[in-house]
Amino acid sequence: MVQAYFFDNKNEIDAREPHCSGELVGLDQLSRLGVFYRFIHDDDEVDALAKERNYKNRDVVNISRASFQNDEQAMLKKLEVFYEEHIHEDEEIRYCLDGEGYFDLKDPICDRWIRVKVCKGDLLVVPAGIYHRFMLTTQNYIKAMRLFQDEPKWLAINKPDADANAARKQYLASISSNT
Template identity: 60%
Template sequence: MVAAYFFDNDDSVDFRQPHNSGKDVSLDHLAKLGVIYKHLPSQEEVDSLAEQRGYKNRDIMNLNAARFDNNEQLMVEKMKVFYKEHIHEDEEIRYCMDGDGYFDIKDSVLDRWIRVRLDRYDLIIVPAGIFHRFAVTTNNYIKALRLFKDEPKWQAINKPEADQNPIRKSYLATLQTA
């Protein structure tokens, strides 16, 4: 079962640490934010979901210390790019093939971060317009399948520009009607 909980907001601790506040978050709570989690232990299940949701393209992201000449500090510095609070104009779909990592999802209603740990065979769909960020765990390794509806693209829109983005405003409107 997936680990999802409110982030402890302790910035004095490495962002790759669990940061578990001890307050769990249910899958129903995530669903109200538009976040979908699934555990899919077979490639056939991933392919079926991709077909159902119209994902036509995919690639594999492999983050590990070897990509950074086994320099952990260099890897941590590069990973800070993914850890900045941002949105995308398309939904973000990640399937953990191996390793582990964290997706932090901003609950805009409660104005709190929710940390979702992804382990092997976990899939997360983060809706367009929601603030989020990503971190590897202290294992410094994740191999993830990225799925895309159209041509692969990854355009992060950081704060404060994201606050005025039409996709962001559209996302916030869905929360008010839920």
């Protein structure tokens, strides 16, 4: 079962640390924010979900020191990009094949970060328009399948520019109808 909790906001501590406030967040609360979670056991389940949700493309990414020729500074620089508060105009779908990482999701209702730890078998769908960020754990390794409804792309729209984006406005409208 996926771990989700409110982020402790101790930003002076390495973002790869757990940052658990002790306040747990359930799947029902994530669902109200438009976040979809499922534990996936095998490729057949991935294929079935892809068909069900109309995901046509996929690829696999590895994020680790090795994927940056063991250059930790290069890895940390890339992680800084992923950790910037941003949105996407499309869903962000990640299926963890190995390793682990954190997706921080900004709850627009209470304006707090929710940290979701994904491990092997966890599939997380982050809705278009929600502010989020990604970070490795101290394990410094994740292998993830990315699924896409159309052609593979990863275009981050950072705050504050994202505030005026149509995907952000649509997301906020969908959340207000859930509360």
